[in-house]
Structure formats: structure tokens, C-alpha cells
Amino acid sequence: MRPPTRDRIIETRALTKRFTSSKGLFGRSVSVSAVNDVSLDIRRGETFSIVGESGCGKSTLARLLVRLLPASEGAVLYEGNDISSLSEPEMRRLRKDLQFVFQDPFSSLNPRMTVGALIEEPMKVHTSLSRKERRLKVADLLTKVGLRAAFANRYPHEFSGGQRQRIGIARALASGPKVIVGDEPVSALDVSVQAQVINLLEDLKAEFDLTLVLIAHDLAVIRHMSDRIAVMYLGEIVELAPNDPLYDKPLHPYTQALMRAIPIASPHGRSMDVSLTGDVPSPLAPPSGCRFHPRCPHATSLCGTEKPALAEAADARMVACHHWEKIAENSQGSVREPPRSENAEKRFALFRERSQRQEPVTAATETQIKLSERSHNNA
Amino acid sequence: MSKAIDLNAAPVLSVENLALRFKGAPANIIDGISFAVRPGETLCIVGESGCGKSVTALSLMGLLPRSVAQVMSGTAMFGDHDLLELSQRAMADLRGNTISMIFQEPMTSLNPSYRIGDQIAEVVLRHKSVTRAEARQRALQMLDRVKIPAASSRLDDYPHELSGGMRQRVMIAMALANDPAVLIADEPTTALDVTIQAQIIDLIEELQKETGTALVMITHDLGVVAEIADRVCVMYAGHMVEDGPVEAIFDDPQHPYTIGLMSSVPSVGPRSGRLAAIGGMVPAIDNMPSGCRFTPRCPFAQTNCAVSQPPLDELGPSHRAACHYAPLETVFPEAVFQEAGS
Secondary structure (H helix, E strand, C coil): CCCCCCCEEEEEEEEEEEEEEECCCCCCEEEEEEEEEEEEEEECCCEEEEECCCCCCHHHHHHHHCCCCCCCEEEEEECCEECCCCCHHHHHHHCCCEEEECCCCCCCCCCCCCHHHHHHHHHHHHCCCCHHHHHHHHHHHHHHCCCCHHHHHCCHHHCCHHHHHHHHHHHHHCCCCCEEEEECCCCCCCHHHHHHHHHHHHHHHHHHCCEEEEEECCHHHHHHHCCEEEEEECCEEEEEEEHHHHHHCCCCHHHHHHHHCCCCCCHHHCCCCCCCCCCCCCCCCCCCCCCCHHHCCCCCHHHHHCCCCCEECCCCCEECCCCHHHHHHCCCCCCCCCCCCHHHHHHHHHHHHHHHHHHHHCHHHHHHHHHHHHHHHHC | CCCCCCCCCCCCEEEEEEEEEECCCCCCCEEEEEEEECCCCEEEEECCCCCCHHHHHHHHCCCCCCCCEEEEEEEEEECCEECCCCCHHHHHHHECCCEEEECCCHHHHCCCCCCHHHHHHHHHHHHCCCCHHHHHHHHHHHHHHCCCCCHHHHCCCCHHHCCHHHHHHHHHHHHHCCCCCEEEEECCCCCCCHHHHHHHHHHHHHHHHHHCCEEEEEECCHHHHHHHCCEEEEEECCEEEEEEEHHHHHHCCCCHHHHHHHHCCCCCCCCCCCCCCCCCCCCCHHHCCCCCCCHHHCCCCCHHHHCCCCCCEEEECCEEECCCCCCHHHHCHHHHHHHHHC
């Protein structure tokens, strides 16, 4: 059935999710399309990011990709098979491959389970490992995410936010997944801890041959981690492009506005620009035509009536705008970060070098040593 | 951006060697905090959660009960008053009047059951001898100034009827209604989307230019700091580790924590390899390291770092850092040469 060797691991076809809410006691129900007619493909082994402002539907889309929410219309294909029509038991088997890391490491771990039990649970469901094998794998996973194997006996509340996120990641890895979808996996963390978790995700992706789907609003994190990026606005994808081209020359006026609004971490590049006025319109009554047209500086009467399709632009890029070619001619959205001073560069390099030299003496290796001692004693 | 700040002007707020301790805590939650802001100047206090930046702000506003947070040392001179010595009543006369504050989460800082116009007018009525109609007029004027569209029709809205960005505008309108000399803003844009954040920062800068208010902005976002600050004060685990003009902090960062913080932020420019992360995590208050509090996480730490707390040494024009080994490259030269060669 399955077509031979595909490079697409997940595809969506005209995916739509509507939520209905009834207004008042006898009121008519109102429907919101949180995700509207989204078609995209995610390639095996890539880091695919979905970016947009709050309420754009990016988290809903992430949940649809792994069927944590059922789609209203359209299809999600995993390895070429439509997962929306699978029965619950079939879907449960598939969950082995598709794992999810949540934003809030405080509410996504059951406070009554030990860390060990939390990480072991997916193995109980998805693998036939013996109890002893599972325990060893828990220790191994804890080490892999930079925690101590001894932490298995502790409870989530004993850990900091960054550590809990590591536990969430270990749990997601436990079933041996092929795809991990992370919904803002680092946005609740402090900068220094965020960098640790970003590095960890990148290491694990390489080690376990994962495909990563990241939902984020932080444009710098996305720039750092992604291969390809989809930009969403009010439930629709307005632009989809590889990383560098998107940041160097954003095509859609919304992407351009987003890029210009990023505060650059250099006092010499004070360039942050308020090009978008007003707020995102209510998704209950999305604007006609192009959903961005009421806020778009380039909008014409056509934009108010006709919805632009997400169409192929140059260099494997897609953009949903009637006027992108004209706008691209004088694109002003590109992100430029002024070069660092020599002193700053020098000290950053020094810091990096020294901290890498220190890295071997972290908690992770400490456990590795302990574990190898233990297996030594057992033998 | 060039702002007209008179560098010889006397500071409006001057904090000297502030130390606070929570009741029963084994160590000071903040210690040795000193900074000053002049009229029209923007000081950014940067640090991660738990570094004491919000505690500093709350203590200056008199919003921490003295029975809970004890002042161990220091002064905070605001005009002729020491904010740390003022009675609750005297503080209440200043708060919202000549010194005011905006918070991170506008939804929880606005009263959900009062109309926004009334909430702004209340601040005016409390401090100025005006009639209700005049206060309401002032509220309308403020809503206009924070660029809320159709302000007159918004006056009678409840907070839940506004978006997050609009609510933060209302908070700013309220904070600036009495033309304060000092505005303290605690992560005012953290809860907002990036395009809304740009609008709010722009608005704050514009209003500041008009009024000459001194701004103390608390944030963890180095992008926001670079955008708005004149001076920067970097805090770690309750200590000040570095302070200076914004250009000096970014171009000539001296403290290993400042350096680590800056290099662990991903750039929006092309990817330049793996992020340099600071290992470990922020220490808890019951387990504060001795000496320099950054020692356990510092890749440059030597034995004496855990013993003696380094003083804030002057390393450039009004640029200070608290590190025994700054500038680092003079003490650890070998690595620089390797790095430069590769």
C-alpha cells in the first residue's frame, strides 16, 4: 500500500479545524475556523517550524498533526497513510512514532507519578521491554537529557522548569518516536536554560534521527533551529520557505512586518519598526478575501474580495499574496544584525571554549560513570 | 536613537547599596543594589527569573510589606525622600502620582469589574484636586495619548473587552496620568506578541520623550534592552554583576554572566553554530553560593571566587563589573589565540 521511499513524513491536505461555541442560553452557535485549509508537507529528518502570533492557530495545527485533536475537514497523512480515519487502537499504536512536548512543563507532568514512572509509562504501552530493561532505559534517557539517573525516584515538583522540560522530552523519547512535535518547548524557560534545552533538542534529533516540528513565536529561536518555516496568520499559512531565504527576504507583507518588529540585540541596530498597527482581527469574523488585508499597507480592492492561494514563488518558496512580486521588489523586511564588537566576539569565543571544556563534568556524565560502574559490578 | 538627556542633571531616583531579606531566609534576596536614573533616562535592569529584579522594583514602590521583606541596608533617594523610610501613608501619596509602575500581566493588574475610564480617573482623583468630570476628561485624554482608537467610546469598556496590547496601553495611560517623575515598568511587553511589543515600546519611548519621565525597565529580553536602554544593570542571584551605558554592555561585556547570557541568546542573523549555554541553573535562596554567586556556573571560576565576593570595579567610563578576572582575555589569554586561529 505504502508508496516506496518517500521523503515526506507528514502531509496535510486542506486541513481545517472548526471549534463551535454556543452563544448564550438559546443563542445560535458560532463557529471559528482556528485552522483553515492548510496544506503542507514535512520532510523526514528536517526541523519544520510554525510561527505566528497568539491566536493564529499554530498550536491547533500542531495538535492536528498528531491527532490530539480530530480534524473537521481535510486529511493528515503520516508516512502516506491518512491518520484521521484510523480507529483508536490503530491510532494508539501510531502514537509510538508521534510524540508531543508541551509548552508548560509544570502542568504537563502528572504530579503524583515519579519521574521514573512518567518516563516508563510510554514504554509499558508501546514496547515489550521487561521491567528491568525499562528501568535501565529510564536511567539511560535521564542521562541523555542531562539529568541524573537517581532522579527517577523523585517527583516533578522537585525540579526546576528547565529540568521538567527535560523530563518531558525524555518521556517523549521513551517510545522511540520518529516525529516529535514541540509546542513552544522552550518559551517558558529562562534564556540560559533555554539555550541548554535548544542544544539538547538538536543533539537528540541527530542521535535519534528525529523529525522535529516546532511551534514557536520567538523568531530568533526559530531562525536558529529550523530548516523550513511556515508563517501563520489567522488560521492560514501566508508564507512557507526555507530558513535563510525567509529571513533574508520575506515575501509576504505580514512576514515582513513580523521581521521588522523583532528587537535586535544590538544598540547599534535600533531598527525596530512599528509597521503593523492595530490588533489581529477576531477569528470569529475573519476579514473577507486575504485575512491580512485590513492591516496590510499594500492592500488593494482585490485583496478585500479575493483570497490569494498559497502559491509557488521562486526557490521552493510558497506565498499567499496577490502582490508579492511587486512588494518583493522593494522588500524592507530583511533582518540584519549589526556585527558584534571585537571585544564582545573575543569574550563570547572565550566563554564558549571554556564552557565546552567544562561540559564533560556535568551531571550527565556523572551518571554515565555510575551506570557503567553498576553494570561492571553486575557482571 | 539620540535622546536629550542632561548627563549633569541630578538623578530623580538614586538607589544606594540596597539589601533586602525575606523573613526567615538565610541570605539576602537582593544585596548591594545601586543605580540612579536621571530625567528622561532609561535604565534597564536585566536578569533571569529569581535574580531579584522584580523584588527591587516592588520594594521601591513600597509594595513589599516591611514585615516580610526587611531592609538590611541602603537608601533609595527620590527627591528629598528615602523611599525605604517612608510611612505607608506617605508612600501612598507618591505611588501613582510622582512614581508609578506598570506590570507584566495587564489583565491581572486591571480590576475586571470597573470600567477602564473609571480606573484611570481614580488615579487622578486620588492625587489631584479635580472634579469627577475633570478626572474623566483626563482619562479620555490619556487614552488618546496611548493611541487607543476611538478613545471616547472605549472609556466605558471593561478590561475583558480589550486585547492584551490595548490593556497594556490602558495600564500605561493609568501610570502616566499624573505625569510621574519615575516610571517603573516590570516586563511590560513580555506577555505580548512581537508586533504588539513593538507598538508598546514605541509608545513608551514616545511618551517618555514628551514628558521627560525617568524609566526603570525590568526585562529579561536583551533585544528590548538594546532597543530602549540608555544604561543597563545586569543582575544575577540578587547581586549586581555589571552596569554601564548600553553600548558598553553590548560592545564590551565584562562579567562572565553577561557574556554567557548574551551568547546563549539565538541571533536573528544567520546561524553561527551551537549556542553557548550557561550550565546548571540559578541557585535557590536557601543555597546561595558564597563569594561570587555565579561561581558554580562560571566557566572561568577559580578557587578564590567562592571565597570573596568581587567588588564592582570601574572598567570603563561609568562601566563597572563585579569579577575578579575582568577583562577575561588578559587572565585567560591562551584560549583567545586558539580561537582566533581557528
